[in-house]
Amino acid sequence: MIGKTGVGKSATCNTMTRTQNFKSDSSGKSVTQKGKLGKMNWQNKKFKIVDTPGLFDNLMEDEVLKAEIVKCMALIGPGPHIIMYVIKIGRYTKEDIETADKLLQILDGNPFKYMIIVFTGRDDLEYHKDTPENYLLSVTPEFKTFAKKCDDRIIFVSNRSNDPDREWIDIYTAIEKLVSANSSYYKGELLEKIQEVKDELIDKIQQEDKHATREEAEDRVDKDIEKGGNSLIFMLGMPVVGAVVGGVISAFVAISLPVVAATGAIVGGGVVIAKRKLCTIS
Ligand SMILES: Nc1nc2c(ncn2[C@@H]2O[C@H](COP(=O)(O)OP(=O)(O)OP(=O)(O)O)[C@@H](O)[C@H]2O)c(=O)[nH]1
Numbered sequence: 001m002i003g004k005t006g007v008g009k010s011a012t013c014n015t016m017t018r019t020q021n022f023k024s025d026s027s028g029k030s031v032t033q034k035g036k037l038g039k040m041n042w043q044n045k046k047f048k049i050v051d052t053p054g055l056f057d058n059l060m061e062d063e064v065l066k067a068e069i070v071k072c073m074a075l076i077g078p079g080p081h082i083i084m085y086v087i088k089i090g091r092y093t094k095e096d097i098e099t100a101d102k103l104l105q106i107l108d109g110n111p112f113k114y115m116i117i118v119f120t121g122r123d124d125l126e127y128h129k130d131t132p133e134n135y136l137l138s139v140t141p142e143f144k145t146f147a148k149k150c151d152d153r154i155i156f157v158s159n160r161s162n163d164p165d166r167e168w169i170d171i172y173t174a175i176e177k178l179v180s181a182n183s184s185y186y187k188g189e190l191l192e193k194i195q196e197v198k199d200e201l202i203d204k205i206q207q208e209d210k211h212a213t214r215e216e217a218e219d220r221v222d223k224d225i226e227k228g229g230n231s232l233i234f235m236l237g238m239p240v241v242g243a244v245v246g247g248v249i250s251a252f253v254a255i256s257l258p259v260v261a262a263t264g265a266i267v268g269g270g271v272v273i274a275k276r277k278l279c280t281i282s
């Protein structure tokens, strides 16, 4: 689930899982700060869904946001079958265009092949006695170009619907269609690197706990990522940034990754940055 802040990513996760597990509100500032994994079953199929912090967050430092996106990619490993690009019904602004550009810098390879554009706020459209078909006649050329890249896979969702089952069926139908058309999931260089590191963490748990199944070990890694995921970020060679009392992150890294030589530096008011050179993300 990706998109600009406030477009309804978390609300759509709630609609899809028919829960209220994903915090969603009308706050003026960004609500979701950390990636969150949701799981569900439907018609004997298991689904994993990852909610992400919105781009163009007004609070989060770019470096922290990048790390969060990487963690989200780790949670959906080995790769998402579907990338839901969420937009709120309304005007497609310059910021929307920049959001798409920013995302595409992170998502290498061909993410469009796996993308479904999800417009939230269908209820708003209905309130104005408008229709999705009519709305699409009024979109900007920039949006049309973007939609073309996604082969015009567009769905309209209401997260305020009295019939969430109907919403889910619409979403599920679009998901199923795209999953059957694509032979595999989205792969990219960054995602592969993240998976390698995640596998290392899973292996380490299984070495330490011989009774842990791979699924259990992965669950533990996922929980750690949801909580902070500093081991993963560190192993990827990205700066581990956290406003913690001096040394806590370095200690954590040293304990969880004894094989790696950590370099630590104190920056500003007790912010610890630890880095291992493996890959860079711009
Ligand atoms: N009317 C209407 N409101 C919606 C819909 N979807 C989301 N909203 C509202 O939009 C606001 C923002 O929704 P969120 O789910 O928090 O948005 P988000 O994209 O997760 O935001 P961040 O976590 O900040 O990135 C909330 O007040 C939602 O209730 C929808 O389909 N219809």
Ligand SMILES: [Mg+2]
Pocket: 009, 010, 011, 023, 024, 031, 032, 051, 052, 053, 054
């Ligand atoms: Mg959110």
